[in-house]
Amino acid sequence: MKPESGTDYSRWDLLRNWWSIIGLVIAVLGIFAFLLLFIYDSMARFSNPYVGVALYFFAFPFAVFGLFITGVGAIIEHRRMAAAKQREPAKPVPATLSRLRSRHIQEILFTVVVILLGVTAVGSYHTYHFVESPQFCGATCHVMEPENTTYQHSPHAHVGCTECHVGPGVTWFMKAKINGMHQLVAMVRNTYSRPIPPPAKHMRPARETCEQCHWSKKFYxxxxxxxxxxxxxxxxxxxxxxxxxxxxxxxxxxxxxxxxxxxxxxxxxxxxxxxxxxxxxxxxxxxxxxxxxxxxxxxxxxxxxxxxxxxxxxxxxxxxxxxAHNFAAPDTAVDLAMSLGKIDRSLPSIGKHAVALLTGKYASKKEALDKIAAGLKQQYPNEPRIQPAIAAVQEIYSRNFFPAMKASWKAYPxxxxxxxxxxxxxxxxxxxxxxxxxxxxxxxxxxxxxxxxxxxxxxxxxxxxxxxxxxxxxxxxxxxxxxxxxxxxxxxxx
Ligand code: HEC
Ligand code: HEC
Ligand code: HEC
Ligand code: HEC
Ligand code: HEC
Ligand code: HEC
Structure with a gap:
């Protein structure tokens, strides 16, 4: 590299300082992780719309941060060199010594980088798989809590979210990515709608999702x-x-x-x-x-x-x-709990009271659970059989009502x-x-x-x-x- 006019060191020399070296390593790891995640994501049979985007967003700033530190290091080095030059004219380091020192450092650096690349590769692979799992998808993101909870009690609890929501193929992969990006932005800006509107109209046709597992020709x-x-x-x-x-x-x-x-x-x-x-x-x-x-x-x-x-x-x-997301109506859920004996059918009018409490307006889940308990206790004072009934009604509420997202059977026909x-x-x-x-x-x-x-x-x-x-x-x-x-x-x- 040609020395800059007026200086006797090249631009590369500016990077020969610990800040810049650490910064460069971070940047390389960030870019490497980004590329790996992209490859995993494109090779996955079903890609998760939010996850991929979220991960890229993570790896990318990491790389940018590394470059930033590299730059800061270079500026500091530039100032240091300029100051040193003013104090005394450049006195070149004996060539052999400098070469020896830098070769030694280069070897150490090279080994460290190789180890870190290996760790990053394994790390991003595991992160990808963890983050892609329905557990993460539904549990980490509170917006999805209603869909995730109902999903876990559905006949499709072992089918991945993306199998119905994305399906295979590049076009839908890209569509899902773009869509995922919009949704992330909405989430960050807190502008997403509550409840999330049912998307049936915009879902990929069943023949490309459901029918990968179900055979439409089956005779029932x-x-x-x-x-x-x-x-x-x-x-x-x-x-x-x-x-x-x-x-x-x-x-x-x-x-x-x-x-x-x-x-x-x-x-x-x-x-x-x-x-x-x-x-x-x-x-x-x-x-x-x-x-x-x-x-x-x-x-x-x-x-x-x-x-x-x-x-x-x-x-x-x-x-x-x-x-996959069946929000049970209060009377359906209470009927089931009564038929299973979870709610004692010999308590007079228990069905009516339980349904009435479930349909009350509550600002939060905690308020609902408290009011359900208080309401039933008040209806059946000194009645020991009410305790398991309270637990059953509260469980119905927790599984099917999500006041923070305004999600319940009413929102989803x-x-x-x-x-x-x-x-x-x-x-x-x-x-x-x-x-x-x-x-x-x-x-x-x-x-x-x-x-x-x-x-x-x-x-x-x-x-x-x-x-x-x-x-x-x-x-x-x-x-x-x-x-x-x-x-x-x-x-x-x-
Ligand atoms: C068996 C297929 C299937 C699976 C698996 C599935 N979904 Fe759905 N999901 C649907 C269908 C169908 C709808 C559209 C419902 C409608 O339009 O009435 C939907 C709707 C949704 C909605 C919009 C809100 C709503 O309730 O209508 C969200 C959010 C959602 N799913 C998230 C998820 C998440 C998160 C997972 C994994 C934890 C998942 N889905 C797994 C089929 C599935
Ligand atoms: C979007 C409109 C629509 C909806 C929703 C719909 N159907 Fe139909 N269905 C039709 C039409 C149109 C026909 C053909 C009627 C004809 O031949 O006159 C039909 C035919 C049928 C037939 C007669 C099949 C035969 O042997 O000829 C049955 C049974 C049936 N539907 C059941 C259902 C059930 C059960 C549901 C709800 C789970 C349902 N349909 C929802 C439009 C609909
Ligand atoms: C990855 C495979 C897979 C996909 C994709 C899938 N299903 Fe299923 N579905 C299953 C399996 C497996 C069962 C049976 C579960 C059992 O009986 O244990 C099932 C059960 C069902 C049932 C019976 C439910 C019940 O009450 O027993 C219906 C209805 C159904 N699926 C509809 C759908 C629809 C609609 C879609 C698309 C939105 C879909 N499935 C996508 C695997 C799948
Ligand atoms: C016209 C409405 C309608 C359409 C369209 C329809 N189904 Fe069904 N299907 C029903 C009804 C109604 C039942 C009876 C079970 C019930 O009432 O829950 C049923 C039963 C089933 C069952 C057995 C459910 C069980 O409890 O074991 C499966 C699986 C199923 N459908 C899958 C599909 C798949 C896959 C498709 C698309 C290829 C499809 N159905 C299209 C209305 C429909
Ligand atoms: C004019 C209003 C009205 C209409 C229309 C109506 N129902 Fe009902 N239904 C009632 C009332 C009131 C009860 C008694 C509720 C109770 O005591 O739990 C009832 C009870 C029932 C029950 C007993 C369990 C329960 O959910 O309470 C079933 C099942 C039922 N109706 C089915 C139907 C069906 C299917 C239709 C349409 C073909 C229908 N109903 C139309 C008012 C109506
Ligand atoms: C187009 C098809 C179709 C027609 C017409 C139809 N039903 Fe149904 N009915 C269904 C299906 C599908 C279910 C099952 C729903 C489910 O699986 O949750 C059902 C369920 C029911 C149930 C049980 C509901 C419950 O929760 O207890 C009753 C009762 C019933 N129907 C009565 C009637 C009566 C009365 C009529 C005539 C006025 C009628 N149905 C006409 C499709 C039909």
Whole structure:
């Protein structure tokens, strides 16, 4: 390197000081870690949107910090040299000595750097894997607490977040990175929304995520499910419904095509438009059958021509929208705890009181847990059986309510049924019809999707009817024009 004009030392000489050397080592390690993390991240089958970005953000400032120290060292050295030169004209160090000393130092430095590089490589590998794990993802970041807690109690507790939220491939990898960056910024600036809006509309299509594990052609046939309830009366009267759900299948090589999973038949396509963020109002549906014939159904009064950008294609997540984050509604959760005996059913009106306390407005989790305990103690003074009930109700609260993020069943509709949310009735309400009014969406009568094998309580539950009972509604006769969710809200008894 040419000496600077007016000086007799090169720019490199400025770096021959401990500050600059340490700074350079830090910078090299930072850049090395950055590159390694990038490589791990791009090679991972599923990359985590936030993690990668967070890690890069960590490694990058590290490198910049190193360069900064290097610069500071160089400035100090420059001043020192200039001062030394003023005092006495340059007296060169004997060449052999300087060479010997620097070679010695170079060897030590080289060894140290190699060791540090090794440590960095192992360190970033482990950090990457730790940080990429769902434990870290959900637990470290309080914003994700609601989704993480519900996820751990879901059938997908062992499926990584990124398998559903990112999926494989470079395009989605990059999309997730950019998205992750926006979200980090929102987090740092504290501008993220509470609750986090349900993203179904913007999720990657199920065929590229869910269907890596689930086979859409699988034939399920009928599935039996029992729904246990306790009415909101003094005796907490037991009331159960035993349903045979006609899940069916969508591929003729494995069973008759039909039933609920008819929707998954690759030969059909169902598209729709939702007019609200939560996708609860669907006024327009277009069905394309195997022959390419299209049928449009509209809700009464909907005359608009939908904007092509708003049209979505139906997939798994339009029914199974909470496979990993199911925020149980208070009455559903209390029914379950009562059926398991965690809440003693012989305590008069316990179901009603528990649900009422769960639906109260609380500013923090602590306040909620305290008020639940105080409220139940006050209702049942000198009653030892209330203690386990209090614990059970508090547990329900902790698992399903997150006041800091305003997250609970209310914020996140569950679209699988039709009792607490419109669900299937968003389309199958008997009101969506073709323009001439002659054809309506099929499967809108009570036996189309399931049969009620048995219902009621006690001995009634043994009276099976393979052809399906007519529904005996515990809340009185039903008026077909009122949807279930107009009365049932998942909260206090309607
Ligand atoms: C089995 C697939 C699956 C897994 C695994 C999964 N999610 Fe989700 N997640 C979803 C779906 C589907 C939605 C969209 C729900 C909707 O739109 O109603 C969602 C929504 C979300 C939301 C938006 C808020 C909400 O509740 O709608 C967040 C945040 C989220 N997930 C975080 C996570 C985190 C963190 C993990 C890992 C701890 C994770 N998810 C694991 C499928 C999954
Ligand atoms: C990495 C693999 C994987 C991915 C991706 C995945 N699942 Fe699953 N899913 C499973 C496994 C495994 C089970 C069975 C769990 C069990 O029964 O122990 C399951 C169970 C289910 C069930 C039955 C739930 C129940 O109540 O028993 C549904 C519904 C489901 N998944 C839907 C989805 C949807 C929708 C998606 C996409 C958003 C998805 N899965 C993505 C592996 C996956
Ligand atoms: C039209 C709505 C709808 C669509 C679309 C749909 N499902 Fe289902 N699926 C259901 C219903 C309803 C059940 C019955 C179980 C229930 O009610 O919880 C079911 C049952 C299942 C089960 C068995 C659940 C269990 O408890 O063991 C799995 C797994 C499943 N679906 C996966 C999928 C996958 C994967 C897709 C996309 C390829 C899909 N479903 C598309 C409505 C749907
Ligand atoms: C976005 C609108 C939409 C939603 C939401 C929806 N469906 Fe459908 N479904 C349709 C359309 C359209 C058809 C075809 C109707 C026809 O042929 O007239 C259909 C057909 C069906 C069929 C009849 C299949 C056959 O054998 O012909 C069943 C059963 C069914 N759906 C069940 C469900 C269930 C259960 C849910 C809720 C978990 C649901 N659907 C949610 C639009 C929807
Ligand atoms: C489009 C399909 C479809 C139609 C039409 C339909 N149901 Fe359902 N129903 C479902 C599904 C799917 C579930 C299961 C929800 C779940 O797994 O959480 C369900 C669940 C139920 C349950 C049990 C709910 C609980 O929590 O106890 C009852 C009762 C019920 N339906 C009654 C009816 C009645 C009465 C009608 C006629 C007015 C009807 N259903 C029409 C799809 C349908
Ligand atoms: C006009 C309001 C109203 C409508 C509409 C309505 N329900 Fe109910 N339902 C009630 C009342 C009130 C009760 C009694 C609540 C109690 O004592 O716990 C009840 C009780 C029930 C129960 C017993 C367990 C429980 O959750 O309390 C089920 C199951 C049920 N209804 C299902 C349905 C279904 C399915 C539909 C739609 C087909 C429906 N209901 C429509 C008012 C209504």
């Amino acid at each position: 046939g009928n599935m039996e499910k029992v729904y246990e309830h306790y009415l909101a009366d003094e005796k907490n009267t037991h009331y159960a419904v035993r349903l045979s759900l006609k899940v069916g299948g969508s591929d003729p090589t494995h069973g008759p095509v039909g039933g609920i999973h008819w929707h998954m038949n690759v030969a059909n396509k169902i598209e729709f438009v939702a007019t609200d963020k939560e996708q609860q109002v669907i006024p327009w549906i277009r069905m394309t059958d195997a022959k390419g014939v299209q049928t449009e159904f509209r809700a009464a009064g909907y005359k608009d021509t939908p904007n092509p950008a708003d049209i979505q294609t139906m997939d798994c997540m339009d029914c199974h929208n909470r496979p 569950d679209n699988i049924g039709h009792k607490d949310w419109a669900g299937c009735f968003r389309c199958h309400d008997g009101q969506h019809a073709t323009a001439d009014g002659k054809q309506k969406v099929k499967a809108s009568d009570c036996n189309a999707c399931h049969l009620i094998l048995a219902q009621g309580t006690g001995a009634e539950l043994n009276q099976l009817n393979a052809a399906g009972h007519a529904f005996k509604h515990p809340g009185g006769d039903l008026d077909p024009s009122t949807k279930c969710n107009e009365c049932h809200s998942g909260g206090a008894a309607p």
